Amino acid sequence: MHGEFKVPGGKLVVADLEVVDGKLSDVRVAGDFFLDPDSALDDINIALNGVSSEADTDTIARVVREALPPGAQLLGFSPEAVATTVRRALTHAAGWKDYDWQIIHGEPLAPAVQLALDEVLTTAVGEGRRKPTLRIWEWASPAVILGSFQSLRNEVDREKAAKYGVEVVRRISGGGAMFVEPESAITYSLYVPGELVQGLSFADSYAFLDEWVLEALRALGIEAVYKPLNDITSPHGKIGGAAQKRLGSGAVLHHVTMSYDMDAQKMVKVLRIGREKLSDKGTTSAQKRVDPLRSQTGLSRQEIISYMLKTFVELHGGTASEVTPEEYEEAERLAEQKFSTEKWLRRVP
Structure with a gap:
């Protein structure tokens, strides 16, 4: 499943994922945003694996936020933007x-x-x-x-x-x-x-x-x-x-x-x-x-x-x-x- 979301006034966020037994699997978040440290992207992907495919945007955003290391800097996107992108992938939203x-x-x-x-x-x-x-x-x-x-x-x-x-x-x-x-x-x-x-x-x-x-x-x-x-x-x-x-x-x-x-x-x-x-x-x-x-x-x-x-x-x-x-x-x-x-x-x- 593939989803994209252009953050208003910000950057493009992309999510590719699969659903196995009702859970997110093989989640890969990407985009032209800025993120520091680099390792925080792996933290986001790992945290999203196993989340219910029925989870709403608030739940997904909370998972992303809690996965971020202390002091992480997100520029051009947010946990909410990642959540929206994941939901668009799950609902097969068009571009x-x-x-x-x-x-x-x-x-x-x-x-x-x-x-x-x-x-x-x-x-x-x-x-x-x-x-x-x-x-x-x-x-x-x-x-x-x-x-x-x-x-x-x-x-x-x-x-x-x-x-x-x-x-x-x-x-x-x-x-x-x-x-x-x-x-x-x-x-x-x-x-x-x-x-x-x-x-x-x-x-x-x-x-x-x-x-x-x-x-x-x-x-x-x-x-x-x-x-x-x-x-x-x-x-x-x-x-x-x-x-x-x-x-x-x-x-x-x-x-x-x-x-x-x-x-x-x-x-x-x-x-x-x-x-x-x-x-x-x-x-x-x-x-x-x-x-x-x-x-x-x-x-x-x-x-x-x-x-x-x-x-x-x-x-x-x-x-x-x-x-x-x-x-x-x-x-x-x-x-x-x-x-x-x-x-x-x-x-x-």
Whole structure:
């Protein structure tokens, strides 16, 4: 069995092992990490032999930690990373390069159609009708996109939204509200088979699926890091946030919105951002939470998107693709019947 795990912001960890009578056997941990003393790697491998194949990541990490000699230095990885890699080997998790990735950078669409496409394309990947896909969104109009479980009345001032021509919609994933305007944000979705995140905790899968974009941002000079659970941030402030939905078909929807040149004053008029949320983020004003990519890179929005796509292809491969006419038709129908309705919007009043 073979498993790999790229530590977010760290190094690659690899585990090869066998299972004999329900126990780990012939465990060989490797990777491009740094470890001192060298002999600690043998200590890790020896300790993992005989561990139950049903052990969870916490148990495996504890075994690794207890096997380390006093003063051992682990750089670019951790006992938890080794545990995650072992679990990915045991669950036959797939790697990025096991798939023929499709890349879509589509035309501007209405917010409800965009959300419907997310559901349609994720379902198609889960049912094997579409290969795993990365899609860059283009917004046709301003919008507030609520998380699946957010209260409409608590989050949005609908009168102000109507005044500024901001459509209010609700997505199928959880998380917080997003405020977007055309050309002001960079939004992308990943539609992935469940096997790609096999062996990862729900929390770990967020950073795992966004590691490629962090690498792109760092190459552009942004000190981007992942702040659990779902924020992409830098020393200058928050850049964006992620959300996920796992469908019954087994596929995972992972989407992210990053601010490029956000109108913060309009955002705080439309969104009801409470004091507790601002305090939780360690700021005193909503404007300070929005740190546009333009101010940190000096690049155009399209230049940043192009570099993101270039980075993804270099790391994982990818072929240019399009939404099919059938997928568009299904999305438009779903937008009309679900995402544009007051019933869906008010599912949490």
